[in-house]
Amino acid sequence: MRERLCPVCQVALVPQTHLGITIDVCPTCAGIWFDADELTRLHNLDPEILPRLDHQYQPLVERYDPPWERLCPVCREPLYRYNYLYTSPIVLDACDKCGGTWVDNGELEKMEQVLRDAKAMEIPPEAKAQVELAKIEAEHKEEVARKEFWLGLFNFMRARPRFPF
Ligand SMILES: [Zn+2]
Ligand SMILES: [Zn+2]
Numbered sequence: 001m002r003e004r005l006c007p008v009c010q011v012a013l014v015p016q017t018h019l020g021i022t023i024d025v026c027p028t029c030a031g032i033w034f035d036a037d038e039l040t041r042l043h044n045l046d047p048e049i050l051p052r053l054d055h056q057y058q059p060l061v062e063r064y065d066p067p068w069e070r071l072c073p074v075c076r077e078p079l080y081r082y083n084y085l086y087t088s089p090i091v092l093d094a095c096d097k098c099g100g101t102w103v104d105n106g107e108l109e110k111m112e113q114v115l116r117d118a119k120a121m122e123i124p125p126e127a128k129a130q131v132e133l134a135k136i137e138a139e140h141k142e143e144v145a146r147k148e149f150w151l152g153l154f155n156f157m158r159a160r161p162r163f164p165f
Contacts, residue, residue, distance in 0.1 A: 006031060007070035007079060007093060007102050009061070018053065019045045024073060029105060030059040033073050036099035047112075054108040063104065074098050088114045 004013040006026035013024035013033055021042055024033040032053065034042075042049050070079045072095035079093035079102055090110050093102040103111075 004033065004073035005071070007033075007073060008064075008066055008104070013073055016057075018042065018049060021045075023053075025057050028060050029063065030057040031102060031104045032057070032108070034101045034103065035074070039101055039103075050108040051112045054106060057105065059105050063106070070102065072098060072100060073102075074100060084111055085114060085118070090114065 004024050005011065006013055006029060008031055009026055009028040011026065011028050014027050015022050016025050017023075019042060021038050023035075023038060023042075026032070039050075070093050071077065072079055075095055075097045077095060077097050079095055081091050081093055084090040084092050084107075088111075090107055092107065094100065
């Protein structure tokens with residue numbers, strides 16, 4: 001079997017087995033290569049494992065973006081970048097051919113956070129805050145309107161021409 005190289009550092013990845021699943025870890029940058037469905041399988045076996053792996057493997061070098069294209073450790077084809085869950089700011093590298101995913105160190109924890117947040121609420125916190133603010137504003141407007149009504153009535157009564165009797 002051909003050696004699997006880190007797409008970032010180009011050193012040989014080290015196979016590590018967790019929950020019976022063998023992932024490939026870079027001994028230098030601590031990025032992890034997951035074959036096609038390994039990320040999902042690990043997460044399903046233990047939802048807490050992803051952030052744990054992030055802590056277990058620590059990089060020896062400061063994170064950097066190499067000037068060269070990141071290649072799939074298995075197929076040696078260029079990886080394509082995509083945003084995790086489409087809209088998150090987490091950028092992952094995946095291989096079109098074998099379906100594997102490269103995850104830089106630190107990203108697993110962020111992925112877990114995004115998943116947790118998405119699960120915890122049906123609407124994003126900003127939207128919730130907006131709703132609360134709108135409620136307060138509506139109440140305030142109602143109060144102002146009530147005051148204006150009474151003031152208007154008062155002025156109307158006062159301004160009404162007096163009848164001579
Ligand atoms: Zn590396
Ligand atoms: Zn591949």
